[in-house]
Amino acid sequence: MRYVDEYRDPAIAMALAGQINRASTKPWVLMEVCGGQTHTLMRYGIGDLIADSVELVHGPGCPVCVTPLEMIDQAIAIAARPDTIFTSYGDMLRVPGSRRDLFQARSEGADVRIVYSPMDAVQIARANPSREVVFFGVGFETTAPANAMAVWQARRQCLTNFSMLVSHVLVPPAMRLILESPGNRVQGFIAPGHVCAIMGFREYEVLASEFHVPIVVGGFEPVDLLEAISMLVVQLESGRAEVENQYSRSVDYLGNRPAQNIMREVFTVTDRKWRGIGEIGSSGLRLRDEFSTFDAEKVFRLEPLHVEEPRECISALVLQGRCKPVQCAAFGTTCTPMHPLGAPMVSAEGACAAWYQYKRHV
Amino acid sequence: MCLAVPGRVVDLTGDDPAFRSANVDFCGIRKSINLAFTPEAVVGDYVLVHVGFAISRIDASEAHRTFAYLKSIGALSEEGYAA
Amino acid sequence: MSKLLQREELVFTCPLPVAAHDRIVLGHGSGGRLSANLLRDVFLRRFSNPVLDRLDDQAVFPIGGSQVAFTTDSFVVQPLFFPGGDIGSLAIHGTVNDLAMSGAMPLYIGAAFIVEEGLPIETLRRVAESMAVAAESAGVMIVTGDTKVVQRGKGDGVFITTTGIGIVPSGIRMSANAVRPGDVVILSGFIGDHGIAILSSREGLQFDTTILSDSAPLHGLVADMLAALPPGSDAIRCMRDPTRGGLSSTLNELADASGVGIQVVEAKIPVRDQVRGACELLGLDPMYVANEGKLVAVVAPEAADRILAAMRKHPLGTDAAIIGTAVLGNPGMVTMKTAFGSTKIVDLLPGDQLPRIC
Structure with missing residues (x-):
C-alpha cells in the first residue's frame, strides 16, 4: 500500500531509533496526543527501541475515550425510543455509559446501526422518512468537517427526520490543560497529523512559544513517529521550542480550507466535558443555532445529566500522561x-x- | 484518533462541488469517496480518506523529497550493520 | 409524536460500568471472548462429559470398532449469496471441514432448514442446488433433513443447521490438547478472504472488490497431509479451521486447550493486498477476520517440512506456510513477533470486530 508500506520499513525505523538514542543526553518525556499514534507505537513496540532516550506518555486523543458518560447515556436514551434509528461509528457501540452500552440497547430492541460515514446516516434518513434518524457526531477536528457536511446536506435536502447528537472535542485546549497542570511532565508533543490535515498547525505555535515546548506534527506509521520523535529530541537537546512538520506529505501550514469553512458554517466552539478529565472551556464544538433543528439535544429536549465516574479508575491521570x-x-x-x-x-x-x-x- | 488511509483516485463523478466524489482504490478495494474537501484532486492523485471523505491530497513531490532522506539513512544503517 | 424524552428513562444511580450481560448480545456469537464465556457458563456447566470437554470442532468416539467423527453446525449469513459462495455451499463446506479437522473422511450429512415466511421458493431452490453441487464434489451424501417455517420477521431468509458423520482412519488421534512445546504451526493459505467478501456486500460498508470467499472443502487437503506420513503417525497433533473469530481465535483456543504458548511471526502470515486494503480502510485486523477454507495444523517439528510440501502440492494449500511454533513460555497465550522485532499479545476480542474511525 503506497504511502503506508514504505513508512513501515524496519531498516529505516532502526536507523531513526539509533539517531534518537545517539542524540539524547537524558530521557525526555514526550506525549503523542493522538490515540491512533498510541496504537502504532504499541503495535510496533517503538517505545522499547528508544526506552533509554525517551519516555512516551499517551495523550487524550481518542474521541471514544473522552466522550463523557452523560453523552453515552443520552445516546442510549435516544436509541431506545420507538421509531428511531440510531446511527454511529462502530467504535462507540461498546463504550459503556453509566449502566449499559449501545450494544445492550440494541439487544433490548433499539435500532442501532453502524455506519462508515455520516453521509450513510443521511442516506438512511432519506430512505426512512417515517423514522427519526439520529447520528452520534463524535470526534476531533479530523471528523468534524465530515459530520458538518452531513448536517449541511440534510438541510439542503430538506430532511426533517435527521439529527445529530454532537460531542465534538478540540485538541489544542486539551494540550493547554496538560501544559498548565502543576504536575505536568511532558516536555514535547507529537501533534496529531490528521487533525492538522484539517486545521493546519498555526494554532500550535501559540502553545509552543507560551509554554516553551517543542511540537512536531507527526504521521501515523512507525517511521513517521520515529522521525517526529527524533525531531523533538533534536529540538530539546538544543533548547529550541518550535512547531515543525514531519507529516508534510499530508499537512500544510494552513490546513484544509474547504473543510474548515463547512466546519465553521455548521459548528461553533463550546465548553465540553471530557471523560476522565472534566470540563474544559472552549474545548468542543456544537451545532450553530441556525442548525438547531438538526441538534438531537434540542430535538429530543434532553435534560442535562450529571454522572460520577468510577472512583477506582485513574483515567484522568492516564489521559494527562501523569500515570502509566x-x-x-x-x-x-x-x-x-x-x-x-x-x-x-x-x-x-x-x-x-x-x-x-x-x-x-x- | 482518526483513522485515515491513503488511496488512489481512479475516476471522478459529479459536478456539484458538495457532491463531487470519486472511486478511490485501496490496494484493490474500491470505494466511493466524497471529494468536497479536496476539489483539487485529479485522477491518479493519492488522497487521505477519513469516514468517507478525502481530507487531504497527498503531495507526491513532498513525499518523494522527505522519503529520499529517510531512505538514505535507512541504507546507511544497513551498510553499518553489514560492516 | 411528542419529542419530549420521558424523564424516568433517564434515572441514573450507580456509575458502575457494564459488568455482565444478562441478555444475549451479538458479540456472544462472534467466536471471541463473549462466546467462550457463554459456552462455559451456560452449556459446559450442564453438558460436561469427557467427549464434549475436549472442545474440538467435532466429537470423536468409538462405535463398533470404528472411530466415528460427529459434528453439528449452524449457518446464518447475510447476504445469503455472496462473492465466492452462498449459505448452501458454506453449510456443506463448514460441516465437511469440521469433520476433516479430526482427520476423518466425511461421509453423511443431515440438514435442517429454518425458513422465513415470504422467502421466494426460487431462493430456496438456488440454495438447495448449491448444496447439492457442493456435496457431490466433496463426495458426501445429504441423507436426512428437516424443514420448519417461521413467521415473517422471525428469521433472516433461511438458517441452515447441519450434522455430519465421518470415519477417522485407524491410528489417527488428533486433539487440541495434544500440542507440545516445539511443535510447528502451519497455515494453509491467505487469511481473511471470507470475512472481507461478506463485508464488501453488507449494507452500510459496501465497497467494490474482486475478493471471493475462500469457502472450500478441506478433506482432500487433509488426506494428502496424512498420506505424507507413515500410517499411525501422531506427527499432526491437531488441526482447526479458523472460521469466525479468525486465526487469532483459533490459535488462542489451541494454546488454551494444550496449556502451551504459541508464538507466530507476523511477516509469515499470508494476507492478500485487497484484504489488507479493506482492513486498513475499516480499521480491522485480518487476524480476526473469518475464513471458510483454511486450516491451521500443529505438527511435530521433524515432520513439518514433509507435511508442508504435501500441502503445497494440493490446490487448496499452494500458499501454505509455517507461521510459528508452540513454546513453553506464556502458557495459554498467543504472541506475535512484529517486523520490528517486538512481541505483542494476540488476544481474543471481546466480541465482533467493529469498523472504527479511530
Missing part, C-alpha cells in the same frame, strides 16, 4: 477490555487498552 496504565490498581484485574472501568480501556486506541493488548506480559 500499569500504575493503576485496577489495571488488568478489575479493569479489562471485557469489563472496562474507564474509557481508555474501551477503545482499541485507548491508552489502557493498548497497554493491555501489547504490554501486559512485560
Whole structure:
C-alpha cells in the first residue's frame, strides 16, 4: 500500500531509533496526543527501541475515550425510543455509559446501526422518512468537517427526520490543560497529523512559544513517529521550542480550507466535558443555532445529566500522561477490555487498552 | 484518533462541488469517496480518506523529497550493520 | 409524536460500568471472548462429559470398532449469496471441514432448514442446488433433513443447521490438547478472504472488490497431509479451521486447550493486498477476520517440512506456510513477533470486530 508500506520499513525505523538514542543526553518525556499514534507505537513496540532516550506518555486523543458518560447515556436514551434509528461509528457501540452500552440497547430492541460515514446516516434518513434518524457526531477536528457536511446536506435536502447528537472535542485546549497542570511532565508533543490535515498547525505555535515546548506534527506509521520523535529530541537537546512538520506529505501550514469553512458554517466552539478529565472551556464544538433543528439535544429536549465516574479508575491521570496504565490498581484485574472501568480501556486506541493488548506480559 | 488511509483516485463523478466524489482504490478495494474537501484532486492523485471523505491530497513531490532522506539513512544503517 | 424524552428513562444511580450481560448480545456469537464465556457458563456447566470437554470442532468416539467423527453446525449469513459462495455451499463446506479437522473422511450429512415466511421458493431452490453441487464434489451424501417455517420477521431468509458423520482412519488421534512445546504451526493459505467478501456486500460498508470467499472443502487437503506420513503417525497433533473469530481465535483456543504458548511471526502470515486494503480502510485486523477454507495444523517439528510440501502440492494449500511454533513460555497465550522485532499479545476480542474511525 503506497504511502503506508514504505513508512513501515524496519531498516529505516532502526536507523531513526539509533539517531534518537545517539542524540539524547537524558530521557525526555514526550506525549503523542493522538490515540491512533498510541496504537502504532504499541503495535510496533517503538517505545522499547528508544526506552533509554525517551519516555512516551499517551495523550487524550481518542474521541471514544473522552466522550463523557452523560453523552453515552443520552445516546442510549435516544436509541431506545420507538421509531428511531440510531446511527454511529462502530467504535462507540461498546463504550459503556453509566449502566449499559449501545450494544445492550440494541439487544433490548433499539435500532442501532453502524455506519462508515455520516453521509450513510443521511442516506438512511432519506430512505426512512417515517423514522427519526439520529447520528452520534463524535470526534476531533479530523471528523468534524465530515459530520458538518452531513448536517449541511440534510438541510439542503430538506430532511426533517435527521439529527445529530454532537460531542465534538478540540485538541489544542486539551494540550493547554496538560501544559498548565502543576504536575505536568511532558516536555514535547507529537501533534496529531490528521487533525492538522484539517486545521493546519498555526494554532500550535501559540502553545509552543507560551509554554516553551517543542511540537512536531507527526504521521501515523512507525517511521513517521520515529522521525517526529527524533525531531523533538533534536529540538530539546538544543533548547529550541518550535512547531515543525514531519507529516508534510499530508499537512500544510494552513490546513484544509474547504473543510474548515463547512466546519465553521455548521459548528461553533463550546465548553465540553471530557471523560476522565472534566470540563474544559472552549474545548468542543456544537451545532450553530441556525442548525438547531438538526441538534438531537434540542430535538429530543434532553435534560442535562450529571454522572460520577468510577472512583477506582485513574483515567484522568492516564489521559494527562501523569500515570502509566500499569500504575493503576485496577489495571488488568478489575479493569479489562471485557469489563472496562474507564474509557481508555474501551477503545482499541485507548491508552489502557493498548497497554493491555501489547504490554501486559512485560 | 482518526483513522485515515491513503488511496488512489481512479475516476471522478459529479459536478456539484458538495457532491463531487470519486472511486478511490485501496490496494484493490474500491470505494466511493466524497471529494468536497479536496476539489483539487485529479485522477491518479493519492488522497487521505477519513469516514468517507478525502481530507487531504497527498503531495507526491513532498513525499518523494522527505522519503529520499529517510531512505538514505535507512541504507546507511544497513551498510553499518553489514560492516 | 411528542419529542419530549420521558424523564424516568433517564434515572441514573450507580456509575458502575457494564459488568455482565444478562441478555444475549451479538458479540456472544462472534467466536471471541463473549462466546467462550457463554459456552462455559451456560452449556459446559450442564453438558460436561469427557467427549464434549475436549472442545474440538467435532466429537470423536468409538462405535463398533470404528472411530466415528460427529459434528453439528449452524449457518446464518447475510447476504445469503455472496462473492465466492452462498449459505448452501458454506453449510456443506463448514460441516465437511469440521469433520476433516479430526482427520476423518466425511461421509453423511443431515440438514435442517429454518425458513422465513415470504422467502421466494426460487431462493430456496438456488440454495438447495448449491448444496447439492457442493456435496457431490466433496463426495458426501445429504441423507436426512428437516424443514420448519417461521413467521415473517422471525428469521433472516433461511438458517441452515447441519450434522455430519465421518470415519477417522485407524491410528489417527488428533486433539487440541495434544500440542507440545516445539511443535510447528502451519497455515494453509491467505487469511481473511471470507470475512472481507461478506463485508464488501453488507449494507452500510459496501465497497467494490474482486475478493471471493475462500469457502472450500478441506478433506482432500487433509488426506494428502496424512498420506505424507507413515500410517499411525501422531506427527499432526491437531488441526482447526479458523472460521469466525479468525486465526487469532483459533490459535488462542489451541494454546488454551494444550496449556502451551504459541508464538507466530507476523511477516509469515499470508494476507492478500485487497484484504489488507479493506482492513486498513475499516480499521480491522485480518487476524480476526473469518475464513471458510483454511486450516491451521500443529505438527511435530521433524515432520513439518514433509507435511508442508504435501500441502503445497494440493490446490487448496499452494500458499501454505509455517507461521510459528508452540513454546513453553506464556502458557495459554498467543504472541506475535512484529517486523520490528517486538512481541505483542494476540488476544481474543471481546466480541465482533467493529469498523472504527479511530
